[in-house]
Amino acid sequence: MQLTHFTDLGLRVLMYASQPQRVTQSGKAVTISEIAESLHVSRNHLVKVVHFMASHQWLSTTRGKGGGLALAKTPDQYNLGQLVRILEGTTQVVNCAEPPCALRFGCGLKGLLDEALQAFFQSLDRYTLADIIQGKTQEILSELQRIHIVQLSTDV
Amino acid sequence: MQLTHFTDLGLRVLMYASQPQRVTQSGKAVTISEIAESLHVSRNHLVKVVHFMASHQWLSTTRGKGGGLALAKTPDQYNLGQLVRILEGTTQVVNCAEPPCALRFGCGLKGLLDEALQAFFQSLDRYTLADIIQGKTQEILSELQRIHIVQLSTDV
Numbered sequence: 040m041q042l043t044h045f046t047d048l049g050l051r052v053l054m055y056a057s058q059p060q061r062v063t064q065s066g067k068a069v070t071i072s073e074i075a076e077s078l079h080v081s082r083n084h085l086v087k088v089v090h091f092m093a094s095h096q097w098l099s100t101t102r103g104k105g106g107g108l109a110l111a112k113t114p115d116q117y118n119l120g121q122l123v124r125i126l127e128g129t130t131q132v133v134n135c136a137e138p139p140c141a142l143r144f145g146c147g148l149k150g151l152l153d154e155a156l157q158a159f160f161q162s163l164d165r166y167t168l169a170d171i172i173q174g175k176t177q178e179i180l181s182e183l184q185r186i187h188i189v190q191l192s193t194d195v
Numbered sequence: 196m197q198l199t200h201f202t203d204l205g206l207r208v209l210m211y212a213s214q215p216q217r218v219t220q221s222g223k224a225v226t227i228s229e230i231a232e233s234l235h236v237s238r239n240h241l242v243k244v245v246h247f248m249a250s251h252q253w254l255s256t257t258r259g260k261g262g263g264l265a266l267a268k269t270p271d272q273y274n275l276g277q278l279v280r281i282l283e284g285t286t287q288v289v290n291c292a293e294p295p296c297a298l299r300f301g302c303g304l305k306g307l308l309d310e311a312l313q314a315f316f317q318s319l320d321r322y323t324l325a326d327i328i329q330g331k332t333q334e335i336l337s338e339l340q341r342i343h344i345v346q347l348s349t350d351v
């Protein structure tokens with residue numbers, strides 16, 4: 040049982056964009072190209088997930104030279120359970136409809152799987168983005184961004 | 196977040212094979228072809244999952260004419276959480292290794308997702324196969340098998 044790649048990417052983007060001193064220290068906004076490079080993920084997939092998260096007012100984006108993306112709120116305002124529910128889109132652990140399951144009008148399994156999924160989300164509901172980006176995670180994110188900024192200045 | 200098709204099929208097979216009076220009433224063992232037909236699922240996929248479940252001593256199988264499959268134990272001896280853990284194979288909600296995630300040596304997200312997944316399984320741990328196949332589910336399973344047996348005798 041895995042989260043979709045879309046959810047996984049979405050959470051990584053929020054973590055990456057969460058570094059508080061990033062713009063004031065470097066003068067450079069976080070860009071999709073930077074995240075693609077630093078996290079070794081597909082730029083095309085990132086474009087979709089960033090667009091989705093901007094449409095949900097989770098990210099603020101600015102276009103053009105010097106533009107980029109940033110968290111629209113403080114990290115403690117992003118509830119992890121809510122993020123995952125919305126990024127996942129469907130909250131069905133099994134697909135009873137496609138192809139139609141012969142048991143779908145009276146299935147004793149479905150209710151128990153739904154209950155277990157609720158337990159999964161309720162566990163995540165206890166945390167926010169702020170809980171994820173502390174300590175070692177914060178250090179790695181900060182270091183990844185430092186490396187990127189050094190590379191940028193070396194390229195110039 | 197969905198269970199794999201393999202797990203989904205495995206659970207459906209166990210439910211289908213759980214009808215207590217099936218062999219004594221009809222004289223016919225449950226076969227893979229029957230399940231494929233009754234549940235509208237791929238025979239090839241069923242062969243794999245039945246083989247897997249027989250190797251785990253969840254199903255007993257007999258070959259040849261009149262052969263088929265049956266539960267190896269009583270339904271209350273199949274813990275739902277254990278079934279799903281084993282059928283799923285991996286208990287990773289995100290794949291941090293492939294491609295290698297830049298945050299994998301200090302990720303604050305991974306632990307919280309693992310914790311939520313444990314909550315999912317612990318919820319399922321409270322139930323067995325016997326809990327799933329009661330009431331309406333029992334009626335539908337029984338009716339599906341009755342229809343199949345009537346068709347068999349009509350074909351002959």
